[in-house]
Amino acid sequence: MRTCISDLVGLALAALVTACAPAPDVARANADCAACHTDHAARFATSSHARASESALFTALRARADAPTAAFCDRCHAPHEAPDERGVGCVTCHQAAGARGLSNGRLVPGDPSVVYGRGASTVRTIAHEIRASGFVTGGELCGTCHEVDGPGALVETPFTEWSQGPARALAVTCIDCHMGRSPGRADGFETAPATPTSPAHRRSDHGFVGPDHADAPALLGQSAVMTLDAPVEADGALVFALTITNRNPGHALPSGARFAREVWVEVTARDATGATHTVSGGTDAAGAPRDPETRIELGDRIAYHDEVRVPWRASVLAVQALAPGASRTWRVNVPDRWNGAPTVSVTARLLYRRNDARLRASLGIPLTARDGAPAVLATATRDAP
Amino acid sequence: MRPLHRLYALPLSLSLLVPATASAQSVTEAPRVGWMPSSRVSVGSRLVLRVGPYTLGGVGGQVAVRLGERVTVDLFTDHMVGTRDGALRHDHEVGTMLRVNLTPGSRWAVAPMVGACANLAVLHAAQSPDVTVSDIQFGARAGLGVDYALPHGISLGGEALALAYLGHALTGWAYRAESSPDLSVTGAGQVTLHANLHF
Numbered sequence: 001m002r003t004c005i006s007d008l009v010g011l012a013l014a015a016l017v018t019a020c021a022p023a024p025d026v027a028r029a030n031a032d033c034a035a036c037h038t039d040h041a042a043r044f045a046t047s048s049h050a051r052a053s054e055s056a057l058f059t060a061l062r063a064r065a066d067a068p069t070a071a072f073c074d075r076c077h078a079p080h081e082a083p084d085e086r087g088v089g090c091v092t093c094h095q096a097a098g099a100r101g102l103s104n105g106r107l108v109p110g111d112p113s114v115v116y117g118r119g120a121s122t123v124r125t126i127a128h129e130i131r132a133s134g135f136v137t138g139g140e141l142c143g144t145c146h147e148v149d150g151p152g153a154l155v156e157t158p159f160t161e162w163s164q165g166p167a168r169a170l171a172v173t174c175i176d177c178h179m180g181r182s183p184g185r186a187d188g189f190e191t192a193p194a195t196p197t198s199p200a201h202r203r204s205d206h207g208f209v210g211p212d213h214a215d216a217p218a219l220l221g222q223s224a225v226m227t228l229d230a231p232v233e234a235d236g237a238l239v240f241a242l243t244i245t246n247r248n249p250g251h252a253l254p255s256g257a258r259f260a261r262e263v264w265v266e267v268t269a270r271d272a273t274g275a276t277h278t279v280s281g282g283t284d285a286a287g288a289p290r291d292p293e294t295r296i297e298l299g300d301r302i303a304y305h306d307e308v309r310v311p312w313r314a315s316v317l318a319v320q321a322l323a324p325g326a327s328r329t330w331r332v333n334v335p336d337r338w339n340g341a342p343t344v345s346v347t348a349r350l351l352y353r354r355n356d357a358r359l360r361a362s363l364g365i366p367l368t369a370r371d372g373a374p375a376v377l378a379t380a381t382r383d384a385p
Numbered sequence: 386m387r388p389l390h391r392l393y394a395l396p397l398s399l400s401l402l403v404p405a406t407a408s409a410q411s412v413t414e415a416p417r418v419g420w421m422p423s424s425r426v427s428v429g430s431r432l433v434l435r436v437g438p439y440t441l442g443g444v445g446g447q448v449a450v451r452l453g454e455r456v457t458v459d460l461f462t463d464h465m466v467g468t469r470d471g472a473l474r475h476d477h478e479v480g481t482m483l484r485v486n487l488t489p490g491s492r493w494a495v496a497p498m499v500g501a502c503a504n505l506a507v508l509h510a511a512q513s514p515d516v517t518v519s520d521i522q523f524g525a526r527a528g529l530g531v532d533y534a535l536p537h538g539i540s541l542g543g544e545a546l547a548l549a550y551l552g553h554a555l556t557g558w559a560y561r562a563e564s565s566p567d568l569s570v571t572g573a574g575q576v577t578l579h580a581n582l583h584f
Contacts (some may be wrong), residue, residue, distance in 0.1 A: 021411075034430075094452050097513040097515045097560070098510045098513040098515070098516030098518055098561055099560065099561050100516065100518055100561070100562060100564070101561070102561065108513075108515060108516045110513065110515050111515070133512075133560070134512065134559060134560065135512070135513065135559070135560035135561075136389060140560060140561065193391065300460035336513070
């Protein structure tokens with residue numbers, strides 16, 4: 001009997017030790033990696049990962065979060081406790097052994113003396129051991145943070161979009177499009193040495209071009225196609241069929257932090273005098289929409305429960321994003337005359353702001369030069385009959 | 386993973402040694418037949434095979450206390466291990482059973498039994514054993530046991546049980562191990578073979 005009790009106590013303690021053991025310290029700092037992997041480090045510095053804990057939107061939102069919510073955010077935006085390890089770093093991914101779920105940052109750190117990476121087997125270099133890991137090279141590592149399910153409108157589904165879309169069926173992985181030589185396209189990788197003294201091999205671009213990167217407009221622009229069909233005249237208006245197609249096989253349009261994305265269509269008409277009139281999608285000087293209820297939008301329709309727009313105290317009323325490969329058509333009514341001058345042409349522009357102007361204003365984040373003017377993802381023009 | 390195994394080794398070994406040690410102390414006594422009124426307590430070790438979401442096999446120990454002519458209460462602990470798609474799972478259980486002997490006075494004891502248990506389940510990802518999840522599950526069990534009394538206060542027996550557990554489902558992949566956020570009931574079947582020494 002005593003043996004059974006000691007047996008159970010021993011087993012319970014052993015299990016508790018295993019389950020509750022703290023994550024190992026970050027054995028290698030990003031600076032250590034950068035000492036040899038200079039090219040990777042320089043490119044990584046341009047990435048959104050490097051600024052994950054410093055972006056204006058993140059810091060503004062985190063300042064309004066209670067302790068549990070802040071801890072939830074930090075799982076992905078500031079996963080390391082060391083004060084000199086800000087944001088996501090080299091070790092975040094290259095010391096990840098696996099995950100306790102494909103969402104919400106449930107990453108499990110592995111052996112801190114090992115670098116997990118690409119390859120067919122374990123390799124020992126002069127600096128460290130490289131352990132081949134399908135977790136790091138597959139999509140699951142990315143999905144650990146690029147999939148968020150709550151609370152409130154804090155919903156992100158890039159991994160689900162990929163795993164349920166055509167890209168996965170085509171065996172196109174996250175790395176192929178986001179770390180290849182051509183952002184957004186799976187057309188191979190550069191070849192270059194990993195360090196100044198090592199032989200050339202496949203080079204993965206650690207800039208991670210995505211919807212928050214400075215190159216995002218080009219990336220998204222190659223995904224979006226917009227058309228305007230010939231109009232039909234009806235009751236003093238020209239009715240155009242406007243169609244947007246998301247050619248991206250991997251992600252919805254928009255993707256990522258959809259609560260923050262602002263994707264909408266601006267429709268303008270030119271009359272016979274040469275004057276241009278905004279039909280829909282106009283904005284004021286601060287960038288806020290003039291017709292928020294009627295303009296064509298692809299961002300989530302969200303009901304915020306507070307005056308300050310924090311996504312975890314909000315509800316998603318409708319997801320309007322275009323799924324990978326999907327198309328959607330709207331009817332656009334344009335007056336056939338403007339003060340007597342007939343409409344001669346109509347232009348539609350698909351516009352993108354990574355951070356919604358209303359969200360930024362609500363949080364007191366000033367519009368920067370980069371965020372002030374929306375990026376044009378697609379344009380379509382059609383002459384009136 | 387490796388430290389865990391080392392920690393398990395000592396208590397598991399001790400639990401298996403108990404019946405062996407006790408047996409050595411009783412060899413000078415006259416041969417006995419099981420189910421004698423004086424044999425109120427027995428200690429044993431057991432082999433377990435469980436079939437459910439994971440197929441697990443293992444060893445355990447038990448203490449049985451006879452409360453009357455027909456009624457016996459067992460306290461047991463089982464430790465099982467198994468894999469599915471390469472993901473290693475090990476369960477560590479403690480529980481109690483109430484059995485009612487339908488054939489008192491015979492060398493054969495046929496006893497329906499019911500009981501309850503608490504189970505610590507631990508799952509490791511297949512390619513990355515450092516990635517673990519665990520859950521404590523509570524279960525109910527019922528079935529039928531058969532024992533046969535041998536000389537020297539030894540009995541051999543077996544049980545066939547149906548189990549139901551309330552807990553979080555654990556699932557393992559190559560680099561992931563997940564615990565379902567929702568509570569659910571899972572079923573399993575179990576066969577146990579045991580040898581007991583009666584005092």
